[in-house]
Amino acid sequence: MGNRGVIGDKWSSRILWLVAIGSAAGLYMVAVERQTQNRQKMMAEKLKAMDLDSGEEA
Known part of the structure; x- marks a missing residue:
């Protein structure tokens, strides 16, 4: 019975x-997705x- 506890602890x-x-992998993927979304948002705002x-100059 003593060995059983050791195996249980190992598993x-x-x-x-x-x-x-x-x-950790899930949190990393969420961080990458948010970073991508922020980049796209910044690019859209710059455009x-x-x-x-350009509209004001014409």
């Missing part, structure tokens, strides 16, 4: 590590500003 530890790694500037 619990492995599962915990897998969950932690999965969570809009350029259009407004």
Whole structure:
């Protein structure tokens, strides 16, 4: 019965590590997605500003 607890602890530890790694990967992907969205938003604002500037000059 003593060995059973050791095996259980080993698997619990492995599962915990897998969950932690999965969570870190998920957070990383969310951060990358937000960064991409922010970049697209900035580019859209710059293009809009350029259009407004060119419209005033003409």
